[in-house]
Amino acid sequence: MRVLILCYEFPPLGGGGAKVVAGLSRQLVLDGHEVDILTSGWKDLPPKETIAGAIVHRVRTIRGRADRTSPLELAAYAISVIPTLRRLLRERSYDVCNCHFIFPDGVLIPLMKRWSDIPIVLTAHGSDVPGYNPERFRLLHAVLAPLWNWVVDRADLIVCPSPTLRRLIVSRRPKARTVIIPNGFDPARFKPSSERVPRILAVSRLFRRKGIQDLIEAFAGLDTPYELDIVGDGPNRQALEKQARASKAPIRFRGWLDNDSPDLKALFETSSVFALPSTAENFPVSLLEAMASGTAIVTTKGTGCADVTGDTALLVEPGDVDGLRAALVRLTTDKALRARLGEAGRLRLQQNFTWSHVAVQYVDAFRRASPDRPPSAALSR
Incomplete structure (x- = not known):
């Protein structure tokens, strides 16, 4: 054709x-x-x-x-x-x-x-x-x-x-x-790394519906050696940076990275957890990137996010900060769970997407x- x-x-x-x-x-x-x-x-x-x-x-x-x-x-x-x-x-x-x-x-x-x-x-x-x-x-x-x-x-x-x-x-x-x-998605673009760092990764345009404000609040309440890296830009960035500074938690904003950036690829492949707590989504490609990387995911129920991950991610209600924090605790403290979800997500991607x-x-x-x-x-x- x-x-x-x-x-x-x-x-x-x-x-x-x-x-x-x-x-x-x-x-x-x-x-x-x-x-x-x-x-x-x-x-x-x-x-x-x-x-x-x-x-x-x-x-x-x-x-x-x-x-x-x-x-x-x-x-x-x-x-x-x-x-x-x-x-x-x-x-x-x-x-x-x-x-x-x-x-x-x-x-x-x-x-x-x-x-x-x-x-x-x-x-x-x-x-x-x-x-x-x-x-x-x-x-x-x-x-x-x-x-x-x-x-x-x-x-x-x-x-x-x-x-x-x-x-x-x-x-x-x-x-x-x-x-x-x-x-x-082309899963060959990403290769899961055996060397994971204690990092929670979020890659998103910084709009309110993406739930990054909920992620910052949930992460700030954790007692963990993990850091939170946020990739992306948007109209909410200044407010989110102010929220992050007030929390005094180890949160870093990396700005917008090109789709083919080796830095973005490395972040996906070496992070231990990927988080996308959106209140509304269609079929986010960032979840496919995390799945291809074999990275454990926490995301939201009742949105297009759950259509992507199925049961290969921890799912929380949109806007539920306490539920999100509890899911982050589970993932950051259970290496076997992270490995199991990461492998299941990669397999689901290869079979369907x-x-x-x-x-x-x-x-x-x-x-x-x-x-x-x-x-x-x-x-x-």
């Missing part, structure tokens, strides 16, 4: 969504498909290059940071990408467009439907779905609700990485065609979205 992937983030920009696009495109190429990626430009990144066999097209935007974007920047991206998108659709005979994020990329679906008959598979990621992150986006989603409905109704098929996200979408648009396909598994499901979704469309001259495996 010849596939166009549209996503405003692609490494080195962005977070989990960017990693998903990079992994999926790489595997699709390995499986014999042709892939073009249309995304944001950044500083001195070339406007066009081939990465892992996929052709990456970048458009100039007003994006100010590598790790996150503002609503204004998202809107500007959606406008900036239109000429290149129209040109690619005119010049290339794509079999399908896989559009990532309902906002901002999904708003281009009605235009694509006007320009061509290309089937569109829309992948949702979390904050682009009303109700997923109401603390930050309640007002924005309320204002954009008619546009959100319009976009969702025009997608031929919507990929939901978790049952949690599918429930939110279907609760608002019961007739939406959806399929659950998990995010994938490798890109070779996930890409096959995506290709099936692409074909479901276009059952009567003849294949292009591209490979149609």
